[in-house]
Amino acid sequence: MKVLLIQPPLVQLNSPYPAGAYLASFFRTMKCEVCFLDLSISLFYKIFSRPGLTRIFELTEERALEMADKAEREGDQGTAFNLRRYVSTSDSWCSWIDVITAILCGDAREKEHELLFSPKAPRGSRMENFLNGLGREPSVDDVRFLCSYALADLADYITAVFDSNFSLVRYAESLTVDESSFSEIEKRLDSPVMTEFYRELLEEVLDQEDYGTDFLVGITVPFAGTFMPALYTARYIKEKYGSKAYVVMGGGFVNTELREADDMALGKYINALSYDRGYGGFYDFIKKTEASGGGMAFDSTPIYKFRKFTKNGVIAPDWKGDEHITFIESSATRGTFPDFSDIDFSVYPRLCDDKNPMQRLWSDGSWIKAYLAHGCYWHKCAFCDTQLDYVCGYEMTDVERLFKSLYRTAWDHYIFGVHFVDEAMPPLALKSFALLNARAVNLGGNKPLYYWGNVRFEKSFTYDLAALLSYGGLGGVSAGLEVATGDGLKNINKGTDIDSIVSACAAFKENGILVHAYMIYGFWNDTAQNIINSMETLRQFFAAGLLDSAFWHKFILTKNSRVMEEWEKGLHPELKPIFPEGKSIFARNCLHFEGEKRFAKWGAALDNALTAWMHGKKLEMPVRKWFDFEVPSPTVPKNLIEKAIDRYEERKSAPVKDIEKREIFWLGSKPVACGKVNKKGLRKYSWIYMQEEFSSEFEESLAELLWKLRPETEENLYKKYLQQIKKSPEVEKLRGSGLVII
Ligand code: SF4
Structure with missing residues (x-):
């Protein structure tokens, strides 16, 4: 069977989404002929290229100038100037755009000098704000930032003048989120970007291939900002191929917002919705198709986790499946690894939009x-x-097979x-992965992977x-700190406490691993005191250098959350969910609840404070001062985190119990002899660990043994050396200066 997998636009620019790559791998193991198309990056280049921008300016010049005149009449000189400047310098934008994207892909270094200094280079307001905010002469090292802001400037123009649904990494997200009527979304399908750019792209890529008589199309919809283009894609395929194409939609948005969708209106676009991992469903589908003698016409047969839209109505999913299907699903989950062979990684622009090193991981790479x-x-x-x-x-x-697969992918794509x-x-899987990565030196590579x-x-x-993980390539972690108070963590059943969080953050940070925390405010039972305490604790985390970045989310109540499950059983009587009225195609996984607006006004101050802290500013300013309305004083001790760090230090240096059950690794550099062997047969050795010099006296045999205990050492040999080191009385002494015990 031929399978076409499509990632519709628009998702983040710097990396391909993984769903298509996982399914491509799965279908290939089922002997299907697979093609995975990332139409998100393709649409980006359709617009952000010389021909694309030329067309944008041709289509918008008149409207942009009208808008500029209107803005001027209304006294908005800034907007008038900006719009006229875009139109007037459109030639410059069109001739520079390919260079800008090339720079962001790591090429065209020489042109970076020109983009920075040439008076003919294009400029938008975000680019100018960046340059003006530097407070120093710009250098060529600022150019990747400048290029990222250039894309954002162009995106602003496109959104304002051409298509309000457009943003660089989402399409029509707010329309999909706000609109409960599917027919309204359908009416707006023929939007400017879809009709002027995306349709042509679909024609180009789909006309290249003959998909044969019957073929399967999988469209992945990870979030709301890809739903409308996914529908457009499905409609195009149905128009072009009719019943030859069996179109299935899956992904995060389908799993949540379309979980209960049984409106036949969807049947105009797709044949089925696929829920959850997809492996079991597609397996069931293929096997039943084969059993029916080909042709995908077995309409009344339920399929595992597929909701089918047929001529005879909607066929509900078989949610449970039989033992065989669940076995297939489970083994595919454990043993399917992403296959990016259809992807050219070199065309994904790495954006620089923040100086914060942790934030950069998301977009720069x-x-x-x-x-x-x-x-x-x-x-x-x-x-x-x-x-x-x-x-x-x-x-x-x-994990071992995953590592081998990723290692191969890394070298294939560089x-x-x-x-x-x-x-x-x-944690255990991470440890195994770190060791495999360290031992990759034996496969001819040199700890090739850096991961987060x-x-x-x-x-x-x-x-x-954390030291071992860092040695084995772990570069960054993000995790929920959520409500940074002891009671808050208990209330949300986080299963961890402030001491453990401090401990983990300190361990990561000490070992050069970047740390990001997710915060939440505005719970159904939240109080001003809780939020201010959480904010103060977060401030202390930053002041102590335990975090690189964080993000405040406003609490969103979801239908499938644990709290709703408990609420349905009569718990949390203070929670008053508001269920949407009337039937909608969308499941509305996100629910409103009474009182949710109580804390909306806190958002701006929480964000402003956080932005400052993430850039190392105003860390000592009392948290109350960030608000322009009355808030209570925090009641958490001023040294809450400092004390927790002290306890972490105590635990760190406490004697290790059960040494016979532990693994011991040497992470320091090679111990080198200094001077001669003394009368006791000992010699001074020095080495570097964490960029510091350490030294100690011991026997030559121990120096050799330590070097053999590096994580790189092949597993069987390592086990032998491990038994030897456990007999050494020096183990405890060397801990913290290059030797770790796990
Ligand atoms: S239950 Fe959800 S929020 Fe909690 S740790 Fe797991 S994924 Fe994170």
Whole structure:
């Protein structure tokens, strides 16, 4: 069977989304002929290229000038100037755009000098604000920032003058989120970007290939900002291929917002919705298609986790499946690894839009996206979608096979960064991955992968483990700090506490691992005191250097959360959800609740303070001063985090118990002899660890043994050396100066 997998626009620019790559891999194991198209990056280049921008300016010049006149009449000189400048300098934009994208892809270094200094180079207001805000002469090292702002400037122009649905990394998101009527979305499908650019792109890419008689099309919809283009894609395919194409939509948005969608209106565009991981459903679909003698006409047969839209009506999903299907689903989850062979990583622009090093990880780098485990091993937080498979369906991958696959992908594409998109990377899996990465030196590479992703801040991330993970390539972690108070963490059932969070953050930071925290405010039972305490604790985290960045989310109540599950059983009587009236195609996973607006006004001050802290500013300013309305004083001790750090230090240096059950690694540089052997047969050795020099006296045999205990050492040999080191009385002494015990 031929399978066409499509990532519709628009998603982040710097890396391909992983869903298509995972499914491509899965379908290939089923002997299907697969093609994975990332139409998001293709649409980007359709617009952000010389011909694309030329067309944009041709289509918008008149309207832009009219808008400028109107703005001037209304006294808005700034807008009038900007719009006229875009039109007047359109030639310059068109001749520079390919250079701008090339620079962001790591090419055209020489042109960076010209873009910065040439008076003929284009400028938009974001570019100018950036240059003016530098407070110094710009240098060529600022040019990647300048190029990122150039794209944002052009996107502003396109949104204002051509298509209000457009943004660089989302399309028509607010329309999809706000509009409960599917027919309204349908009416707006023929929007300017879709008809002027996307349709032509679909024609170009789909006309290149003969898909044969019957073929399967999988369209992934990770979030609302891709839904409208996904529908447009589906409609185009249906118009072009009719019943030859069996079109299935899946992905995060389908799993949540279309979970209960059974309106036949969708049947005009697609044949089925696929829920959750997709493997079991597609397997069931292919097997039943084959059993029916080909042709995809077995309309009345239910399929595992597929909702089918047929001529005879909607066929509900078989949610449970049989033993065989669930076995297939589970083994595919553990053993399917992303196949990016259809992807050219070199065309993904790496944006520089923030000086904060952790924030930059998200946009600056073409990451290979993968997961160490499906779902979350904790899956108990009150606010999380714990009833949905992407959280509660916890399943570890085969880490060794995953590593080998990513290692091969890295060398194939010459991309050595991995973004693990796990809900929470399990500590043990991370440790295995770090060791495999360190031992890759034996495969002819040299610790090739640098990786980052979500974790849970928990005590198991000790200093020693974090040191090993850092050695093995872990570069950044993000995790929920959520409500940074002891009671708050208990209330949301976070399963961790402030001490454990401090401990994990300190361990990561000491070992050069960037740390980001997710914060939440505005819970159904929140109080002003809770929020201010949480904010003060967060301030102390930043002041102590435990975090690089953070983000405040306003609490969103979801239908599939643990708190709603408990509410349905009669718990949380103070929570008053508001259910949407009338039937909608969307499941409305996000619910309103009574009193949710109480804390809306807190958002601006929380964000302003955080922005300053993330850039190392105003860390000592009392948190109350960020508000222009009355807020209570924090009641958390001023030294809450300082004390927690003291306890972390005590634990770090406490004697290790059960040494016989532990693993010991040497992470320092090679111990080198200084001077001669003394009368006791000992010699002074020195080495570097954490950029510092350490020295100690011991026997030559120990110096050799330490060097053999590096994580790079092949596993069987390592086990032998491990037994030897455990007999050495020096183990405890060397801990913290290059030796870690895990
Ligand atoms: S919030 Fe994170 S840690 Fe908590 S259940 Fe969800 S995925 Fe797991």
